[in-house]
Amino acid sequence: MEEGVAEEGAVCAKVMTDEQMEVLRKQIAAYATICEQLVEMHRAIAAQQDSLSGMRLGSLCSDPLMAPGVGKLSSRQRWTPTPTQLQILETIFYEGNGTPSKQKIKEITSELSQHGQISETNVYNWFQNRRARSKRKKQPAAGPNAADSEAEVESLNEKKAKAHGNLSPTVDDGPFQSPDISSELRFADPESNGSRSMFALGDISKYGDAF
Amino acid sequence: MEEGVAEEGAVCAKVMTDEQMEVLRKQIAAYATICEQLVEMHRAIAAQQDSLSGMRLGSLCSDPLMAPGVGKLSSRQRWTPTPTQLQILETIFYEGNGTPSKQKIKEITSELSQHGQISETNVYNWFQNRRARSKRKKQPAAGPNAADSEAEVESLNEKKAKAHGNLSPTVDDGPFQSPDISSELRFADPESNGSRSMFALGDISKYGDAF
DNA sequence: TTGCTATGAATGAACG
DNA sequence: CGTTCATTCATAGCAA
Numbered sequence: 001m002e003e004g005v006a007e008e009g010a011v012c013a014k015v016m017t018d019e020q021m022e023v024l025r026k027q028i029a030a031y032a033t034i035c036e037q038l039v040e041m042h043r044a045i046a047a048q049q050d051s052l053s054g055m056r057l058g059s060l061c062s063d064p065l066m067a068p069g070v071g072k073l074s075s076r077q078r079w080t081p082t083p084t085q086l087q088i089l090e091t092i093f094y095e096g097n098g099t100p101s102k103q104k105i106k107e108i109t110s111e112l113s114q115h116g117q118i119s120e121t122n123v124y125n126w127f128q129n130r131r132a133r134s135k136r137k138k139q140p141a142a143g144p145n146a147a148d149s150e151a152e153v154e155s156l157n158e159k160k161a162k163a164h165g166n167l168s169p170t171v172d173d174g175p176f177q178s179p180d181i182s183s184e185l186r187f188a189d190p191e192s193n194g195s196r197s198m199f200a201l202g203d204i205s206k207y208g209d210a211f
Numbered sequence: 212m213e214e215g216v217a218e219e220g221a222v223c224a225k226v227m228t229d230e231q232m233e234v235l236r237k238q239i240a241a242y243a244t245i246c247e248q249l250v251e252m253h254r255a256i257a258a259q260q261d262s263l264s265g266m267r268l269g270s271l272c273s274d275p276l277m278a279p280g281v282g283k284l285s286s287r288q289r290w291t292p293t294p295t296q297l298q299i300l301e302t303i304f305y306e307g308n309g310t311p312s313k314q315k316i317k318e319i320t321s322e323l324s325q326h327g328q329i330s331e332t333n334v335y336n337w338f339q340n341r342r343a344r345s346k347r348k349k350q351p352a353a354g355p356n357a358a359d360s361e362a363e364v365e366s367l368n369e370k371k372a373k374a375h376g377n378l379s380p381t382v383d384d385g386p387f388q389s390p391d392i393s394s395e396l397r398f399a400d401p402e403s404n405g406s407r408s409m410f411a412l413g414d415i416s417k418y419g420d421a422f
Numbered sequence: 423t424t425g426c427t428a429t430g431a432a433t434g435a436a437c438g
Numbered sequence: 439c440g441t442t443c444a445t446t447c448a449t450a451g452c453a454a
Contacts (some may be wrong), residue, residue, distance in 0.1 A: 021231070028238045035245040078434055078445065125435060134441065289430045291450060336431055343444065436443070
């Protein structure tokens with residue numbers, strides 16, 4: 001182990017001991033964590049923007065006809081999570097609690113009911129949908145074979161396509177047109193249990209010991 | 212010996228198995244994927260913010276952002292089928308394809324990608340919308356006299372009395388709330404053990420400019 | 423400019 | 439659980 005301390009970068013190989021490697025792994029895990037959380041944060045923020053922008057014609061705006069009191073649940077039978085609720089849900093979902101147990105649902109519902117009308121069924125459906133959606137985005141990739149190529153990253157670049165010269169005048173410059181399904185992290189998902197990664201960023205749950 | 216230039220990688224391979232190296236590569240590649248997502252998300256959010264603050268209720272200043280041509284990296288355009296694509300889709304839809312999903316989607320996508328940028332999601336959405344639209348066109352022809360029943364909207368297609376989690380216009384929760392989620396970010400100590408990033412984690416920093 | 427219409431995309435809820 | 443349905447939102451395209 002004495003040789004492993006060499007802070008001299010002359011020979012990387014010498015410092016590449018198991019310990020060093022573990023450090024590397026932890027660093028990577030840390031970055032993964034940061035990225036994951038950033039993703040969720042952005043998602044939450046986006047949802048907020050969405051909500052409040054759409055709220056202008058919803059309930060927030062005072063509609064002379066629509067009495068903001070109870071008893072008027074006519075239009076829109078569909079539950080819509082408030083920004084706060086959404087954020088909480090995202091957090092819980094991300095935190096690895098991929099275990100939507102019944103008991104959990106109750107707790108979450110209680111928690112969320114403080115921020116708006118909600119029921120256990122809503123929470124249940126939300127988690128169901130969230131998981132299904134996450135999976136769908138990553139299906140085409142992650143073939144049964146893992147040892148050959150990580151073309152998943154490449155697929156992001158394969159979005160190259162000839163410009164369809166139709167009516168759109170200024171779209172040619174646009175980099176992306178649609179968020180394709182191939183872009184999804186396969187490790188961050190609490191549900192991606194089928195991954196065969198050794199270090200398994202999904203395994204980073206144990207990186208907590210590092211910090 | 213010209214081999215004396217021995218890359219670190221070569222020697223590293225001695226302490227790190229090829230498998231481990233590959234795993235690390237994948238992990239790093241995964242960051243690229245996540246960061247891509249982040250960039251995309253950020254772009255979308257920025258676009259939304261710009262839109263609602265500048266157009267909807269702002270209009271305090273003219274549009275300094277609409278620069279036709281270059282430099283326009285916000286605003287995500289939605290996919291628009293080319294005439295050729297549309298025709299193909301219509302044909303497939305009309306062919307009695309009552310099962311418009313799954314494997315078929317991939318085939319159709321491949322087919323259509325010959326005529327323009329498209330993704331499976333686009334095809335999927337198109338069929339979803341197409342069917343829903345077709346159905347709704349025929350629904351109003353139920354035959355009830357138009358001289359009565361103004362409450363039909365509520366009880367027309369009453370399927371189940373699932374009255375759980377209704378949403379009343381009252382939003383007790385404020386529409387806004389500070390994004391305190393950032394407090395969850397935790398950074399690993401890069402200086403731990405005195406070793407810096409051994410791998411090109413710096414490569415990630417190229418995304419830094421995006422956010 | 424402002425508004426409307428058509429439609430792609432997002433998502434809560436239901437089905438099997 | 440995975441897929442599908444139904445409703446809504448946001449935006450492209452056009453009209454007055």
